[in-house]
Amino acid sequence: xxxxxTVERKSEREVVITRTFNAPAxxxxxxxxxxxxxxxxxxxxxxxxxxxxxxMDVRTGGxxxxxxxxxxxxxxxxxxxxxxxxxxxxxxLVWTNDESGDDGQLSTLTLEDRGDTxxxxxLEVYPSGAAYEAGKGSYDGMPxxxxxxxxxxxx
Amino acid sequence: xxxLSKTEQLDAAFAALSDATRRGVLERLGRADASITDLAERFxxxxxxxxKHVGVLEDAGLVATAKVGRVRTCKLGPRRLDEVTAWIDxxxxxxxxxxxxxxxxxxxxxxxxxxxxxx
Numbered sequence: 397x398x399x400x401x402t403v404e405r406k407s408e409r410e411v412v413i414t415r416t417f418n419a420p421a422x423x424x425x426x427x428x429x430x431x432x433x434x435x436x437x438x439x440x441x442x443x444x445x446x447x448x449x450x451x452m453d454v455r456t457g458g459x460x461x462x463x464x465x466x467x468x469x470x471x472x473x474x475x476x477x478x479x480x481x482x483x484x485x486x487x488x489l490v491w492t493n494d495e496s497g498d499d500g501q502l503s504t505l506t507l508e509d510r511g512d513t514x515x516x517x518x519l520e521v522y523p524s525g526a527a528y529e530a531g532k533g534s535y536d537g538m539p540x541x542x543x544x545x546x547x548x549x550x551x
Numbered sequence: 552x553x554x555l556s557k558t559e560q561l562d563a564a565f566a567a568l569s570d571a572t573r574r575g576v577l578e579r580l581g582r583a584d585a586s587i588t589d590l591a592e593r594f595x596x597x598x599x600x601x602x603k604h605v606g607v608l609e610d611a612g613l614v615a616t617a618k619v620g621r622v623r624t625c626k627l628g629p630r631r632l633d634e635v636t637a638w639i640d641x642x643x644x645x646x647x648x649x650x651x652x653x654x655x656x657x658x659x660x661x662x663x664x665x666x667x668x669x670x
Contacts, residue, residue, distance in 0.1 A: 413642075
């Protein structure tokens with residue numbers, strides 16, 4: 397049985413995602429902080445994207461960089477990157493999303509250990525309502541958002 | 552009425568929906584058009600208070616008003632609630648898909664941990 401994922405918009409620039417996992421927090425934390433594990437779930441098959449590389453230096457001030465094959469332009473790549481602002485093993489992970497310049501959201505993952513299960517809360521805070529509107533494009537099925545970027549680059 | 556960009560309208564729609572009276576007004580208008588006077592009476596509110604609420608809903612595109620003679624009639628506007636919530640569904644789809652795959656990774660980690668430390 398799969399656990400439910402809830403997504404709630406808390407304000408014009410905040411979204412909260414919650415989910416329970418059937419494992420203690422140390423295991424869930426491990427899956428968020430080891431690149432060889434992260435690359436197995438961060439890009440779901442249904443997204444149609446191919447992850448080329450996944451570098452993560454998980455410590456406060458360290459950076460991460462995910463490189464994807466461009467879904468529409470052969471030979472081109474796309475990158476998502478940012479910095480870890482806080483790394484508190486098994487309880488909290490905070491990172492920036494810098495691929496959109498100053499408009500990227502700050503992501504805060506909180507893990508609440510409940511013994512055999514872990515409740516996670518992922519809070520994404522955008523610098524403004526407008527940045528949020530721009531950012532949510534990346535969730536409109538990712539290929540579409542890349543198409544938008546194509547237009548931007550072509551313009 | 553203030554004219555807002557599409558993005559500002561969506562923001563305005565979320566702000567408009569954060570108030571219980573305004574959600575009530577939308578629900579009421581979903582059943583039948585009503586004048587501001589009708590709405591003020593129904594929600595036990597002054598005419599001025601209701602005008603403000605309707606103004607917020609109108610700016611967000613959730614309500615449209617038209618003045619016929621002395622009466623201002625309100626009806627549901629061009630922006631529908633499902634438009635406001637549609638992207639949240641896509642957002643949830645992506646995260647659900649990620650987390651369902653994360654479940655598998657976690658199951659494997661649990662198994663490995665058991666193998667390492669047999670009881």
